[in-house]
Amino acid sequence: MTQSSIGAEGQVADDIPDYPMPRAKGCPLDPSPGLRDLQVKAPLARVRLWDGSTPWLVTRHALQRALLADKRVGSDILLPGYPHVSESFRDRRAEIRAFINIDDPEHARQRQMLSPSFTVKRIEKLRPTVQRIVDDLIDKLLAQPKPVDLLSEFALPVSSLVICHVLGVPYEDRESFQRTSRILMHRQSTKETALAAQMELVGYFDQLIGRKLDAPADDLLSLLATEQLKTGQMTRPDLAMIALILLIGGHETSADMITLGALALLMHPDQLAMVRETDDPKLIASATEELLRYLSIAHGGRRRVALEDIEIAGEVIRAGEGLVIPTEIGDRDETVFHDPDVLDVHRDARKHNVFAFGMHQCLGHPLVRVELQTVYGTLYRRIPTLALAVDVSDLEFKNEGLAYGVHELPVTW
Template sequence: MDKSTIDAIPEYGTSRAPGCPFDPAPAMLARREEGPVVRVRLWDGSTPWLVTGYAEHRAVLSDPRVSVAPTTPGMPRLSPSEAQAEATASALSFILMDDPEHARLRRMVTGAFSVKRIETMRPVAQRIVDERIDTMLAGPNPTDLVEAFALPVPSLVICELLGVPYESHDFFQRDSRVIINRDSTAEERREAAIRLYMYLDGLVGEKLDDPGEDLLSGLTGRIRAGELSREEAVQMGVLMLFAGHETTANMIALGTLALLEHPAQLDRLRQSDDPKFVAGAVEELLRYLTITHGGTRRVALADLEIGGQLIRAGEGIVVVNETANRDPAVFGDDPDRLDLDRDARRHVTFGYGIHQCLGQSLARMELQVVYGTLYRRIPTLRLAADIDDIPFKHDGFIYGVYELPVAW
């Protein structure tokens, strides 16, 4: 492809429009109008395929002829910082591996995240949510919901599940933020990843000597049985600690902001005591907000046809969750509207296929407890700042807000 042809291809863009913080980036929406599978131009001059349609999204992510491994030739790098971030990719363990190694490692922890196992933790999550609300109500008014509630709740839950002392939360929250921030340097990411790895390695060592009933202790049993190396166990621990609090914290805060901006929908949720309605509301908020924004990267290992386009072996693919979740063919004539009565269960916020989010049952359960409790316990909750002054995480790989001032 010559330079003039490359220059004519539209640039890939993820910046959301001012005043529309809950909607996909205009550049993504413009590319969707051109078709469900189109070329885009990245910062480095590469021209991967952009997949914006729902059916095409699922087709790519369920196809065994695509790779997720960062070292596969042709893998797109969506920004200079993402290219640098691959220096720390090993810390994320099996999520950046292809089968069969991915399947081998994932099986080690699948049981701990089963729906049945996670449901046993619902009383724990309910206790944590109630305690954090009590603490918030006894503290300053107004307050930052992120620091007072949204971040502590999933951090406490994942610490309980993994067997990580919550006293370490300032440390792992800080380093997690460094890793997911697009503006962090390669050296900053590397150092943060090493600190997290060394911390989890120390915990795994302690649990090898004195195992408990937590998930990390379960992994040490695999180490002793020769099924898992200590390094693999530590990497899995880093992944679960990192992903287990950061994503849910952003959904709690951003979901609360979306509901405060849609008071009729908030009233529906606050007044309902039907667990099925609350569960459905969680799915709609996950669909509508799609905090895993900006694109999921893949590369074709063989020629394949997706959405009428021939994608050659070695060509990069960027699959976009937020546009797939707004596909009117799946989610109705008005997919850009937040509607808690919508059947949104088919959303792809957690991905699709073999790499679908392992912790989705945990996230769903936590969000059901939060959304079903917070607004009933604090019925006068309101935004304590203009929405234009809210600092959104446009610079992160996970979307959300840095602060959410609220009052009651």
């Protein structure tokens, strides 16, 4: 048999499961039972993707960290063997690449230009601004007739206002960038539709960058435009793509996490009570990390490809073979987190892999943490009777996107 037809523990082609794997009915916040089975039986195993390819699926927390930090593992989407999410994503990403989907040294060069703007110390200075945004939106929420969709009326405005403030994007343009972002985050958007949305957003940022060059302000795009473009360290198309990635990641995924975190707490009233009744920022920070771990909303697996042969966990991953690393099951690993399927806001969950690990760790994680801590530490205190307005079984979940969440979260109080 060929290497491609044999996987972990003698796994042969007929035994290779399809990926992604469905969740169990009635358990919308838990990873697929299929992922749990593989984690127990074969933490490094083959799975079959939409195109018939059979990359390795990595389900144990330690293995995920080891491979995410391994310099013999690449993120370049143009590499042969890269395990694409869908045909649409493969085709459109080949046209225009972002810094998160390239490898060093170019990845490191671009990342080093951005890193100073996302240090913990610098982001902490934004906390009062984020607090004002959250408080203002809760005021508006309370003034509306009930029930209210927490996603569209609170979570999405919070995340959009925050990232607009950081980047220097006019908030009045939100309908346009939210529409194009939804298209780009959808797994099955056609190549033509997605490329049109991507080019529209890149064109928007190109014009905005031009305005920043003419009249710089106190924002990230102005800083990068004046420091990097004028010195030739970055090209204008590169900056436009960086802005696109930061904008989409800064509002789409954060909005989903705010909403899904609210749902998780409402489904666990004992944990919600502890969050609602505390004024201890350490407990709010702990609850934030636990919700990130418990939900791990990037439910599609980090995608990588081996650059060299890698011997690990009793297997040999050959150069050119793909890797799929689903953090939602890695963060439910009982060897790292006691009773991992239990939501416990007092748990020390800081070892989660939500933001990835190693050289491609999410650049904006300090901003996400400040945003979530502010929301979780404010929303339930100010609306102590917040409750679901529908049964959980009536909610429609986002299984078609790169980030997991709900399409609407009707709440009342």
